[in-house]
Amino acid sequence: MRTASEPNGRQHPTRVSAADVARAVGVSPATVSYVMNGRSGVSEETRAQVLETAEQLGHTSTARASRLRSHQSRVIGLVLTDIANPFYTEIAAGTIDAARARGYEVFLTHTQEDPTTLRSIVDAMIARHVDGVVFTVLHPDDGDVVRSLRSARIPLIQVSRRIERIDADFVGIDDRAAAAEMMEHIVGHGYQDIVTIVGPRTSSASAAREEGFTRTAEAHGIRSIASHRISTYLSEQGGYSAVEELLARKALPRAIVCGSDAIALGAISALRAHSIAVPNDVAVTGFDGLFPGASSLVELTTVNQPRREMAEQALDLLTRRIDGAGGSYQSVLRAHQLRIGTTCGCPRQGSEAIV
Incomplete structure (x- = not known):
């Protein structure tokens, strides 16, 4: 000096x-x-x-x-819910690109919502001395894995879903507000018989979306009952099975508002398998914005999430923690957009509209 x-x-x-x-x-x-x-x-x-x-x-x-x-391994752990879900596929790609730009490689894995798998994954990451971990999978009762990482002095960041009570950085969107906007749009079509299908309620994102859907519907005088709120696995099969359940109960609604695009695509597939037209017979909406631009297969009305930007911001915050310069914990909410397609009942406009 x-x-x-x-x-x-x-x-x-x-x-x-x-x-x-x-x-x-x-x-x-x-x-x-x-x-x-x-x-x-x-x-x-x-x-x-x-x-x-x-x-x-x-x-x-x-x-x-x-x-x-x-003293770093130059490896970051990325724990996803299900790599088969296109939402997590793009989070993975964005994370890997952002990590490599910073000189890191990524230890990538998924849990498929299984807590035992999560526990073994975190133990393996600690044993391999990863420098930090990005989570998209945490549930409220996963505090023990967080404590294990704390004991090993490995920083973490939560993306899309979170455990509210832990001290950790978070990057996502305002799921409740985005869901409210979607339900406002659906109610604006005049639909009164509406079913919501979301992912596991132990996911903070799914729970917030269901709350946003329900509160907005109730504010318009649309009564919410348990049979009109379904929770399923975050996949096309989850959406397909939920619609099959509705058909078996002879409880098919006029509109199905989904908590993810994967669920929405499964719902649409099940409806088409039974020769039920979308949106003429049943309107369907998604959430995540996985299919940009107009598609010849489905013009899904959905909520756009800036997934790659979320991944980039998460890596920026995490690497600051790794370098010892993170500062106070941050909760970063990125902007979302409602993307209007045709599955909600809106007419085709040549391309989907962003509002």
Whole structure:
């Protein structure tokens, strides 16, 4: 560390700034900041030069990050609900791309909502010394796996769903507000007989969506009863089975509002298998925005989630934690959009409308 002389001849340390490091390397202070925070956009050669120079000059923040990185595996765990669900497929792709841009590889796995599988996965990740973990699967009773990671000093971040009571970063959308917007649109068509089909209620996202659907319907005088609210597995098969259940009970409604696009596609498949037209006989909506643009197969009315942006933001927050510079825990809500297709009963407009 550099020193400066005092009048009595003693030496005292002078704080080395990012600008000092930038001048010594011949790069901008922004480049030094990117390196310190483990962000992309800097070549590996420049990154190495900045870290080496920072160590030599005694830039404490960067030196600390360098020491932390020297003990890292450069692997991040990603625990998904079900890789077969296109929502999680895109989260995975976005996470892997963002991780590699920061010099990390990804240990990818899924639980299919099984708590025993989650426990064994987390144990394996701890044994392999991953640097951090991204979760899309946590339920309220999964606190023990979080405590295990805390004990191992491995940071985590929650994406899409969360355990409210734990101290951890979160990236998602306002599921309750998005669901309310969708139900407002459906009620606007004049539908009164409406069934909602969501994923497991132990998922904070599914529970919030069901609450948004139900409260909005009730605000319009549409009575919500248990038989009109179904919870199923987050998959096409889950949606298909839910509609088969409605048909068996002879309780097919005028509109089915789904908590995910995968569920909606399964519902539409079941209806078509019974020669029930969508939307003329039964309107159907989804949630997630998995199928951008008009599709020749289905023009699904849904809620767009910025999945890749969510993954990128999650990796940014997580790598800051890994580098010891995370600060206070953050809850980041990204913007969603209602995308109007034809499955709700709206006319085809050449392409789907974003509102």
